[in-house]
Amino acid sequence: AISSCRACCRTPRLSHTRNMLRVRCLRGGSRGAEAAHLIGAMIGRAVSQWAKKAFQSTSSAAAVHPRAVEPIVTEPVSEDCPVCSYNEWDPLEEVIVGRAENAHVPPFTVEVKANTYEKYWPFYQQYGGQTFPKDHLTKAITEIEEMCNILRHEGVIVRRPEPIDWSAEYKTPDFTSTGMYAAMPRDILLVVGNEIIEAPMAWRARFFEYRAYRPLIKEYFSKGAKWTTAPKPTMSDQLYDQDYPIHSVEDRHKLAAEGKFVTTEYEPCFDAADFIRAGRDLFVQRSQVTNFMGIEWMRRHLAPTYKVHIISFKDPNPMHIDATFNIIGPGLVLSNPDRPCRQIQMFKKAGWRVVQPPTPLIPDDHPLWMSSKWLSMNVLMLDEKRVMVDANETTIQKMFENLGIKTIKVNIRHANSLGGGFHCWTTDVRRRGSLQSYFQ
Numbered sequence: 149a150i151s152s153c154r155a156c157c158r159t160p161r162l163s164h165t166r167n168m169l170r171v172r173c174l175r176g177g178s179r180g181a182e183a184a185h186l187i188g189a190m191i192g193r194a195v196s197q198w199a200k201k202a203f204q205s206t207s208s209a210a211a212v213h214p215r216a217v218e219p220i221v222t223e224p225v226s227e228d229c230p231v232c233s234y235n236e237w238d239p240l241e242e243v244i245v246g247r248a249e250n251a252h253v254p255p256f257t258v259e260v261k262a263n264t265y266e267k268y269w270p271f272y273q274q275y276g277g278q279t280f281p282k283d284h285l286t287k288a289i290t291e292i293e294e295m296c297n298i299l300r301h302e303g304v305i306v307r308r309p310e311p312i313d314w315s316a317e318y319k320t321p322d323f324t325s326t327g328m329y330a331a332m333p334r335d336i337l338l339v340v341g342n343e344i345i346e347a348p349m350a351w352r353a354r355f356f357e358y359r360a361y362r363p364l365i366k367e368y369f370s371k372g373a374k375w376t377t378a379p380k381p382t383m384s385d386q387l388y389d390q391d392y393p394i395h396s397v398e399d400r401h402k403l404a405a406e407g408k409f410v411t412t413e414y415e416p417c418f419d420a421a422d423f424i425r426a427g428r429d430l431f432v433q434r435s436q437v438t439n440f441m442g443i444e445w446m447r448r449h450l451a452p453t454y455k456v457h458i459i460s461f462k463d464p465n466p467m468h469i470d471a472t473f474n475i476i477g478p479g480l481v482l483s484n485p486d487r488p489c490r491q492i493q494m495f496k497k498a499g500w501r502v503v504q505p506p507t508p509l510i511p512d513d514h515p516l517w518m519s520s521k522w523l524s525m526n527v528l529m530l531d532e533k534r535v536m537v538d539a540n541e542t543t544i545q546k547m548f549e550n551l552g553i554k555t556i557k558v559n560i561r562h563a564n565s566l567g568g569g570f571h572c573w574t575t576d577v578r579r580r581g582s583l584q585s586y587f588q
Contacts, residue, residue: 228371228372229342229371229372229373230242230368230371230372230373230577230578231339231342231343231344231368231371231372231373231374231577231578232341232342232578232579233339233340233341233425233576233577233578233579233581234340234341234425234427234579234581234582234583234584235425235426235427235475235478235579235581235586236424236425236426236474236475236476236529236571236576237475237476237477237478237529237531237532237579238531238532238579238580238581239530239531239579239580239581240304240528240529240530240531240576240578240579241303241304241305241577241578241579241580242304242305242306242307242576242577242578243299243304243305243306243307243574243575243576243577244306244307244308244309244333244337244361244364244574244575244577245292245295245296245299245306245307245308245333245573245574246292246308246309246329246330246331246332246333246568246573246574247289247292247308247309247311247329247330247331247360248285248288248289248292248329248331248563248566249289249311250279250311250312250313250314250315250329251279251280251285251288251314251328251329251331251566252277252278252279252280252314252315252326252327252328252329252353253271253272253275253276253277253278253279253280253328253517254272254276254277254325254326254328254351254352254353254354255276255277255325255326255352255353256269256272256273256276257325257351257352257353258388258389258390258392258410259350259351259352259388259410259411259436259437260272260276260351260353261392261394261410262392262394262409262410262436263351263410263436263437263465263467263518264517264518265465266394266395266396268515268517271515271517272517277315277326278315279315280517280565280566284515284562284565287562288560288562288563288565288566291558291559291560291561291562291563292560292563292573294558294559295536295558295560295563295570295573296308298536298556298558299536302530302534302556304530305578307364307577309330309333309360309361309364310330310359310360310361310362310363311360312327312330312359312360313327314326314327314328314329315327318355318356320355320382320383321382322382322383322384322385323352323383323384323385325352325353325355326353327353327354327356327357328351328353328354328357329357329566330357330360330361331563331566331567331568331573332421332566332567332568332572332573333361333573333574333575334420334421334468334470334568334571334572334573334574334575335347335349335354335419335420335421335468335568335572336349336354336357336358336361336419336420337361337365337420337575338420338423338575339575339576339577340425340430340450340454341374341453341583342372342373342374343373343374343375343376344365344368344369344373344374344375344376345376345377345378345420345446345449346358346361346365346375346376346377346378347378347418347419347420348378348379348380348381348416348417348418348442349381349417349419349437350381350383350387350411350417350418350419350436350437350438350439351437352383355380355383358377368577376449378416378418378442378445378446378449379415379416379445381415381416381417382415383417384414386412386414386415387411387412387414387415387417388410388411388412389408389409389410389411389412392408392409392410400464400465401462401464404463404464404465404466405462407434409434409435409436409439409466410436411436411437411438411439412439413439413440413441415441416439416441416442416444416445417437417438417439417441417442418432418437418438418439418442418443418445418446419435419437419438419467419468420575421468421469421470421572422435422437422438422467422468422469423446423456423469424469424470424473424474424475425475426475426478426586426587427583427584427585427586427587428453428454428455428583428584428585428586428587429454429455429457429585429586429587430446430450430454430455430456430457431456431457431458431459431469431473431475432446432456432457432458432459432469433458433459433460433461433466433469433472433473434458434460434466435466435467435468435469436465436466436467437467437468443456443458453583457587459473459489459490459491460489460490460491461473461484461487461488461489461490462487462488462490463487465520468572470526470569470571470572471484471519471520471522471523471525471526471569472484472487472489472522473489474525474526474527474571476527476529476535476553477529477532478532478584478586479498479499479500479501479586480500480501480503480551481495481500481501481502481503482503482504482505482525482527483502483503483504484504484505484522484525485504485505486522487522495587498587498588499588500587503547503551505522505524505525505544505547506543506544506546506547507543508521508522508523508524508525508541508544509524509540509541509542509543510523510524510540510541510561510564514561514564514565515565516564516565517565517566517567518565518566518567519564519567519568519569523538523564523568523569523572524538524541524544524569525544525569526568526569526570526571526572527544527569527570527571528570528571528574528576530556532553533552533553533554534553534554534556535548535553535554535555535556536556536558536570537555537556537557537558537570538557538558538559538560538561538564538569538570539557539558539559540559540561545557558570560573
């Protein structure tokens with residue numbers, strides 16, 4: 149039987165037997181000891197069975213197969229908890245929107261070079277460690293403020309990270325760097341149910357980015373949310389292939405196809421934006437910023453309630469999944485036609501509808517220092533029937549209208565230059581819905 153602790157966080161009711169055992173444990177005495185031993189045995193058997201099922205290699209995307217989902221017994225969530233989000237499309241109630249204020253260009257290190265296109269390398273060489281061009285940054289700030297106003301008008305509570313001076317140089321035992329920004333909360337924060345997971349990141353310029361979000365996270369934690377920080381990598385030289393041979397797009401295609409990336413398997417690393425959620429199933433790509441150790445850490449952390457599936461794409465510059473594969477509804481996904489998913493048949497076999505978005509309309513001369521034109525599909529679903537989309541991208545607006553989805557048009561063209569669309573610029577804190585399975 150299912151009982152709801154709140155509209156957005158429904159959890160299974162514990163069995164009578166386990167409730168009685170818990171009461172005995174709390175009361176103590178001999179019965180409490182017996183109950184504790186019994187619970188320990190039950191947990192031990194469960195862990196043993198899970199370990200046998202869970203032990204599988206995550207080193208190959210081809211090993212991914214959809215599986216039936218078993219019901220999981222979980223503890224009820226406090227009805228006052230402000231954090232609760234299971235997917236990308238339930239009705240959005242509260243969101244974190246990033247800041248462009250004080251944004252700085254990251255130093256031109258090997259991991260930055262591997263994630264940017266050659267035509268922008270002179271930009272990084274000239275401006276690395278300095279602020280982004282001021283006129284452009286001012287326009288980006290104005291655009292994001294208007295985006296926040298429109299979200300509020302649509303009934304969404306908007307929260308913001310703290311402004312920070314990203315020009316300050318910092319030094320660890322392994323490297324020295326300046327900071328970057330707190331513009332893309334999707335990169336660093338992943339909300340799964342009532343848990344906020346702080347990603348470890350993979351760029352040295354983003355090592356201390358979490359500081360901008362800590363006041364918010366502490367507030368959510370004080371109100372009942374779970375708060376997990378993934379192991380912070382040292383980001384020493386061993387985490388990166390210092391001789392990563394990038395000279396052309398052809399090089400990138402070849403290396404990515406061979407499973408070679410600038411990040412090594414020296415220690416776990418991942419950006420939260422390489423994961424995308426669909427209830428009990430999360431999908432992730434091995435990318436330039438997310439390694440298999442990071443994926444495995446997430447798989448073990450979220451098991452057995454959630455399953456993490458590795459998928460891969462024909463992408464010369466894999467970094468963040470949401471401009472390549474963006475789930476916009478139950479069994480409905482936007483799949484980038486320029487970066488086809490190698491496992492797309494398993495989604496079709498599961499009954500999902502796969503939609504290819506139209507070619508982006510953004511002009512070639514518009515600067516996209518840290519991203520591609522496909523930010524046009526990097527949309528934010530306000531619910532199943534409303535989507536926040538680029539005001540300039542009329543063809544994708546038409547696509548959504550044909551799907552029966554109302555478009556909320558917003559212009560963030562200058563903000564795009566900093567590396568993200570609407571999905572990147574936000575982390576949904578609360579969506580009104582329940583934990584379900586959409587992938588069988």
